[in-house]
Amino acid sequence: MEPETHIRVKNLNVYYGKDHVLRDVSINIPDKRVIVIIGPSGCGKTTLLRSFNRLVDTVDGVRVSGEVMVDEENIFDPHVELTHIRKKMGLLSQTPYPLPMSIYDNVAYGPRLHGIKDKKKLNSVVEHYLKIAGLWEEVKDKLHTPATQVSIGQQQRLCLARGLAVEPEIILADEPTSALDPKSSRHIEESFLRLKKDYTIIVVTHILRQARRLADYVIFLYCGELIEHGPARQVFESPREKMTREYIQGVIS
Amino acid sequence: MNIRVYKDKITARLMGVIAFLSCLILVLIIAGLYYRSRPVLELKPFLELLTSGSWHPLRQEFGFYPFIMGSLWVTGVAIIMAIPLCLLTSIYLSEYAPGYLREWIKPLIDLLAGIPSVIYGVWGVLVIVPLIKDTIAPRVGSFSSGYCVLSGGVVLGIMICPIIIHVSLEVFRAVPRELREASLSLGATRWQTIKQVVLRKARPGIMAAIVLGLSRAFGETMAVLMVVGNVPRAPGSLLDAAYPLPALIANNYGEMLSVPLYDSALMLACFILLLVVLLFNIVARIVLIRIERQM
Numbered sequence: 001m002e003p004e005t006h007i008r009v010k011n012l013n014v015y016y017g018k019d020h021v022l023r024d025v026s027i028n029i030p031d032k033r034v035i036v037i038i039g040p041s042g043c044g045k046t047t048l049l050r051s052f053n054r055l056v057d058t059v060d061g062v063r064v065s066g067e068v069m070v071d072e073e074n075i076f077d078p079h080v081e082l083t084h085i086r087k088k089m090g091l092l093s094q095t096p097y098p099l100p101m102s103i104y105d106n107v108a109y110g111p112r113l114h115g116i117k118d119k120k121k122l123n124s125v126v127e128h129y130l131k132i133a134g135l136w137e138e139v140k141d142k143l144h145t146p147a148t149q150v151s152i153g154q155q156q157r158l159c160l161a162r163g164l165a166v167e168p169e170i171i172l173a174d175e176p177t178s179a180l181d182p183k184s185s186r187h188i189e190e191s192f193l194r195l196k197k198d199y200t201i202i203v204v205t206h207i208l209r210q211a212r213r214l215a216d217y218v219i220f221l222y223c224g225e226l227i228e229h230g231p232a233r234q235v236f237e238s239p240r241e242k243m244t245r246e247y248i249q250g251v252i253s
Numbered sequence: 254m255n256i257r258v259y260k261d262k263i264t265a266r267l268m269g270v271i272a273f274l275s276c277l278i279l280v281l282i283i284a285g286l287y288y289r290s291r292p293v294l295e296l297k298p299f300l301e302l303l304t305s306g307s308w309h310p311l312r313q314e315f316g317f318y319p320f321i322m323g324s325l326w327v328t329g330v331a332i333i334m335a336i337p338l339c340l341l342t343s344i345y346l347s348e349y350a351p352g353y354l355r356e357w358i359k360p361l362i363d364l365l366a367g368i369p370s371v372i373y374g375v376w377g378v379l380v381i382v383p384l385i386k387d388t389i390a391p392r393v394g395s396f397s398s399g400y401c402v403l404s405g406g407v408v409l410g411i412m413i414c415p416i417i418i419h420v421s422l423e424v425f426r427a428v429p430r431e432l433r434e435a436s437l438s439l440g441a442t443r444w445q446t447i448k449q450v451v452l453r454k455a456r457p458g459i460m461a462a463i464v465l466g467l468s469r470a471f472g473e474t475m476a477v478l479m480v481v482g483n484v485p486r487a488p489g490s491l492l493d494a495a496y497p498l499p500a501l502i503a504n505n506y507g508e509m510l511s512v513p514l515y516d517s518a519l520m521l522a523c524f525i526l527l528l529v530v531l532l533f534n535i536v537a538r539i540v541l542i543r544i545e546r547q548m
Contacts, residue, residue, distance in 0.1 A: 055434050060352035087440030097431040100454045109449070110439035159435070166439050 090163025098147030153184025330406025400482035424458030468533030
């Protein structure tokens with residue numbers, strides 16, 4: 001049985017100038033689990049992730065063909081309303097980038113953009129999402145200090161809270177722990193496992209152990225091509241493709 | 254000793270000395286100006302010289318107030334004109350324009366900075382002055398020769414655009430792309446992102462850019478002198494003539510030096526001008542260096 005899906009990718013090609021970064025990728029992303037994109041660096045993992053909310057647009061000289069259907073809407077259609085697509089997805093980048101404002105305002109930023117002005121409502125939203133991200137206890141007494149003053153691990157959880165506060169269906173995470181210490185990384189991983197019953201979480205990682213810990217579903221990319229995808233257990237234990245097996249065994253990287 | 258090594262040492266020393274000398278020049282100029290302006294400072298306290306409006310060198314009355322006000326008026330008009338123009342230009346170039354366009358326009362704007370100021374002055378005399386005299390002044394129901402604060406401000410405002418655009422563009426480019434992406438990914442539009450994230454992050458740098466523009470405007474001599482009218486009275490409106498400090502110095506130094514203390518008074522004017530411009534520059538550079546380090 002096909003699992004339910006929000007995101008359907010059909011013949012997606014992405015070029016940066018002359019570089020053909022994604023080659024004819026087609027895949028249905030299953031809902032409400034952790035999907036991990038693995039593959040060597042420079043293979044298009046991040047580009048694929050960034051196609052889901054059209055952040056690839058911010059790169060100069062980018063060209064895209066094919067379709068990414070999010071809730072049956074092709075987001076690369078020129079008439080599509082971008083803000084509403086992006087709102088459906090929270091983004092975690094490699095290093096946390098808190099906005100240049102207070103902790104509170106970081107979380108309230110998204111809700112404010114989308115029209116929540118009521119103070120009480122905002123307060124409860126901020127508290128709610130900081131709790132979900134497991135940060136509330138640590139910052140509740142300094143909500144109005146600049147967000148850059150907390151530790152980098154806390155910043156990443158703050159970014160998670162900020163992303164969740166616009167009520168996305170999907171969380172996109174691009175090597176979200178690569179700048180963090182082991183303890184903070186574990187915090188983030190734990191949040192993902194907690195959140196996956198409510199969200200579809202797509203994680204790019206080059207750490208195979210992390211992929212094994214997190215993944216319910218694995219996508220393996222190599223040189224811009226989709227080599228294999230499937231339930232984590234199947235991909236890790238009995239990969240269909242020789243290339244996947246070699247990557248997992250560390251023969252190629 | 255090996256002759257090559259010897260040569261190397263000599264040249265290194267020599268260049269070191271030359272580099273040091275060029276820094277020393279600044280110190281020497283400041284010291285020299287202070288020394289030469291002491292006679293007039295002994296005549297009256299500094300504050301009184303700054304606030305007195307009476308400029309009668311023959312009676313030994315040297316009040317700098319009209320000139321300081323002239324400088325402030327002209328600089329003020331210039332900066333008020335330039336800020337929105339420059340910010341919108343650099344926001345467009347940094348945030349909206351495609352990369353190739355930015356790379357084309359940037360050097361063109363820098364070229365503007367290289368136009369000799371006398372050419373801006375001539376342009377002011379030929380275009381702005383008649384425009385104000387024949388069109389703008391009658392429109393607002395007053396008379397002006399056209400040689401006034403407004404002309405000076407307009408010419409200056411255009412002259413300082415390149416530097417403000419250049420610096421603020423660099424400041425905008427130094428804002429990490431990921432910050433914009435964070436905002437965009439929350440569903441912000443580009444304009445919301447610019448207003449709430451990019452501008453906020455860039456604020457100190459933009460202030461620095463503006464201060465650099467200010468210092469350029471404050472010290473600019475030729476172009477302003479040609480269009481402001483040079484009447485030693487504090488202007489009361491945009492259409493009045495003004496007499497900024499640099500124009501005072503350039504117009505009078507070397508003439509009338511037989512008048513006692515006149516030379517010293519002009520040196521004091523130089524001293525004030527130099528200190529203000531230096532201060533602006535130093536503040537702006539410090540801010541910009543900090544921003545660079547954060548990158």
